[in-house]
Amino acid sequence: MKQDKILIIGAGAIGAFYGALFAKAGADVATLCRADYQIVQKQGYLIESETLGTWTFQPSQIIKNASEYVGKADYIIICTKIIPETDRVKLIQAAVDDNTAIVMIQNGINIEEELVQAFPDNNIISGLAFICSNRVAPAHIHHLAYGKLTLGSLNQDNSEAEHLSQLLINSGIEATTSPDIVGSRWLKCLWNAAFNPLSVLSDGLSTAQILNTQERLIRIIMQEVSAIAKASGHSLADDSIDNNIQSTYLMPPYKTSMLLDYQKGQSMEIEAILGNAIRTAQSYQVPCPTLDTLYALMKLKELKSSNYSPTLD
Amino acid sequence: MKQDKILIIGAGAIGAFYGALFAKAGADVATLCRADYQIVQKQGYLIESETLGTWTFQPSQIIKNASEYVGKADYIIICTKIIPETDRVKLIQAAVDDNTAIVMIQNGINIEEELVQAFPDNNIISGLAFICSNRVAPAHIHHLAYGKLTLGSLNQDNSEAEHLSQLLINSGIEATTSPDIVGSRWLKCLWNAAFNPLSVLSDGLSTAQILNTQERLIRIIMQEVSAIAKASGHSLADDSIDNNIQSTYLMPPYKTSMLLDYQKGQSMEIEAILGNAIRTAQSYQVPCPTLDTLYALMKLKELKSSNYSPTLD
Numbered sequence: 001m002k003q004d005k006i007l008i009i010g011a012g013a014i015g016a017f018y019g020a021l022f023a024k025a026g027a028d029v030a031t032l033c034r035a036d037y038q039i040v041q042k043q044g045y046l047i048e049s050e051t052l053g054t055w056t057f058q059p060s061q062i063i064k065n066a067s068e069y070v071g072k073a074d075y076i077i078i079c080t081k082i083i084p085e086t087d088r089v090k091l092i093q094a095a096v097d098d099n100t101a102i103v104m105i106q107n108g109i110n111i112e113e114e115l116v117q118a119f120p121d122n123n124i125i126s127g128l129a130f131i132c133s134n135r136v137a138p139a140h141i142h143h144l145a146y147g148k149l150t151l152g153s154l155n156q157d158n159s160e161a162e163h164l165s166q167l168l169i170n171s172g173i174e175a176t177t178s179p180d181i182v183g184s185r186w187l188k189c190l191w192n193a194a195f196n197p198l199s200v201l202s203d204g205l206s207t208a209q210i211l212n213t214q215e216r217l218i219r220i221i222m223q224e225v226s227a228i229a230k231a232s233g234h235s236l237a238d239d240s241i242d243n244n245i246q247s248t249y250l251m252p253p254y255k256t257s258m259l260l261d262y263q264k265g266q267s268m269e270i271e272a273i274l275g276n277a278i279r280t281a282q283s284y285q286v287p288c289p290t291l292d293t294l295y296a297l298m299k300l301k302e303l304k305s306s307n308y309s310p311t312l313d
Numbered sequence: 314m315k316q317d318k319i320l321i322i323g324a325g326a327i328g329a330f331y332g333a334l335f336a337k338a339g340a341d342v343a344t345l346c347r348a349d350y351q352i353v354q355k356q357g358y359l360i361e362s363e364t365l366g367t368w369t370f371q372p373s374q375i376i377k378n379a380s381e382y383v384g385k386a387d388y389i390i391i392c393t394k395i396i397p398e399t400d401r402v403k404l405i406q407a408a409v410d411d412n413t414a415i416v417m418i419q420n421g422i423n424i425e426e427e428l429v430q431a432f433p434d435n436n437i438i439s440g441l442a443f444i445c446s447n448r449v450a451p452a453h454i455h456h457l458a459y460g461k462l463t464l465g466s467l468n469q470d471n472s473e474a475e476h477l478s479q480l481l482i483n484s485g486i487e488a489t490t491s492p493d494i495v496g497s498r499w500l501k502c503l504w505n506a507a508f509n510p511l512s513v514l515s516d517g518l519s520t521a522q523i524l525n526t527q528e529r530l531i532r533i534i535m536q537e538v539s540a541i542a543k544a545s546g547h548s549l550a551d552d553s554i555d556n557n558i559q560s561t562y563l564m565p566p567y568k569t570s571m572l573l574d575y576q577k578g579q580s581m582e583i584e585a586i587l588g589n590a591i592r593t594a595q596s597y598q599v600p601c602p603t604l605d606t607l608y609a610l611m612k613l614k615e616l617k618s619s620n621y622s623p624t625l626d
Contacts, residue, residue, distance in 0.1 A: 198610070198613065201514055201610050201613070201614075202610070202613035202614060202616070202617050203516075203614070203617050204617070205613055205616065205617050209613075209616065210613060213612060213613065213616060214609045214612065214613060216609070217605075217606065217609040217610075220602075220605075220606075289533075289602035289603055289606075290602055290603075290605075290606050292530075292533075292603075293530065293533075293602075293603050293606040293607065294606065296527045296529070296530040297511070297514050297515070297530075297610070299526060299527065300511065300514065300515035300518055300522075300523060300526065300527060301514075301515060301516070303515070303518060303522060303526055304515050304516050304517065304518050
């Protein structure tokens with residue numbers, strides 16, 4: 001039986017975790033990593049999962065650049081943050097073969113177009129992870145909860161997406177495919193566009209504190225996102241906002257990814273989440289004054305963060 | 314010649330400075346102060362002005378409560394911050410006589426109604442200070458620049474307002490009266506509603522940095538304020554926003570009052586500036602989504618600030 005050859009790009013809290021699961025299911029999994037390169041070379045990744053146990057994941061290849069990849073990748077799975085400093089096309093180009101499916105497990109809205117245009121003949125699969133996982137030390141991943149991955153092809157049928165899902169299911173993690181993965185992204189954006197900026201702009205209030213005092217603002221943000229989604233052809237279910245609010249009330253205290261990035265002085269996914277949502281709104285002439293304001297304020301936060309190291313908390 | 318009897322309520326950076334100037338012009342000036350009571354008793358106020366020199370201001374009476382005031386006050390001048398914790402009516406009541414004019418040198422919008430209702434037969438004078446003055450130590454005021462005071466009565470003619478103006482002019486500070494002091498407040502609110510929250514939400518970026526990167530947002534905020542002012546019968550001049558933007562570009566680096574309060578962990582004038590503007594908008598059904606968002610975010614900042622001491626800068 002032919003072994004799936006998978007290359008993970010950006011093997012941190014998300015990439016190393018899913019890479020380890022694909023390897024567990026029998027795939028040949030290589031990782032491209034930079035910060036943790038030396039320690040991974042030496043000892044692989046320590047995966048400590050609250051639901052799946054603890055084990056070491058030893059990639060088949062550990063590389064710093066796509067050009068070093070040996071063989072032909074069946075799947076390249078990009079798990080980097082989407083920030084202006086990272087050119088994803090350049091990052092993967094040298095390892096992309098005619099038959100390589102390109103998979104994104106990344107946050108944001110309209111993040112696929114760049115890859116569809118650069119690799120029009122490759123299968124481009126967009127993926128959404130609902131996961132709580134941290135990189136607690138170099139090459140040391142702590143998976144706290146959840147992990148469901150939803151995959152969908154943008155330009156081909158979902159057979160390869162289904163194959164990847166099945167590998168994860170075999171390793172004990174929920175996975176599924178979606179015929180409208182872009183709609184699924186908008187649904188996730190409801191939450192992301194509200195709680196990510198508000199957690200940063202409030203200097204780290206919990207989702208519960210934000211909701212308890214400003215549920216009205218949260219709903220306005222979600223309504224704006226929903227209106228943009230609808231205008232762009234991806235109407236969300238009527239109860240999406242209520243469901244999001246209710247499930248957030250039930251969540252344990254949680255630090256959003258933007259808040260974690262902000263507190264570490266790292267780049268935040270402002271463009272992928274807010275910027276792209278607003279640009280979509282502009283192209284369909286949907287007003288979104290609240291998102292506009294949050295975006296502008298987050299750009300100010302980013303500017304401030306680049307001047308000084310944050311000393312919050 | 315009868316000497317003007319003036320009682321200053323809240324003699325900090327603003328109150329002690331103007332009090333000192335009224336005294337310089339020959340008025341009998343008492344101060345009500347709490348934090349600095351003992352040191353003022355001992356040595357008065359040290360006024361260090363970049364434009365008027367350095368001198369000591371010794372109040373005629375120093376009191377902690379209005380009930381201690383001896384004699385009948387011709388003018389009670391309130392210079393406290395407007396925050397929900399401070400009940401201005403209670404604060405001054407015991408010293409208000411039939412002929413006492415009540416003057417506010419305070420920030421915000423719609424801040425007079427409470428006093429007009431409590432003292433309908435007294436002259437209620439609203440005042441706006443354009444001043445850069447700090448309390449650098451207890452009973453030590455550093456006046457850096459500006460100082461112009463604009464006064465206008467809400468319920469009587471401006472003769473007493475003109476008299477107070479003349480006293481300040483005699484002491485070397487610009488002062489004037491306005492037939493539409495409420496309109497003047499809205500004009501000042503253009504700037505306050507934009508730069509106060511943005512300086513806090515950006516964790517202390519300068520007005521120049523904010524303007525250089527987010528002039529569009531500033532203009533949107535100012536347009537919303539201008540629309541509310543117009544709906545409430547106080548149309549601002551067409552070039553008000555442009556003038557505000559241009560003069561702010563020319564300002565030296567400046568910390569807004571809300572930013573100073575936030576950084577000291579003190580109450581911010583969120584309600585007087587943003588809350589009252591929004592409530593006016595609601596009563597005239599003027600949409601102001603950007604102000605709504607800023608207000609909600611500032612309430613989150615306030616909530617966070619009440620949880621932890623800020624450690625910014």
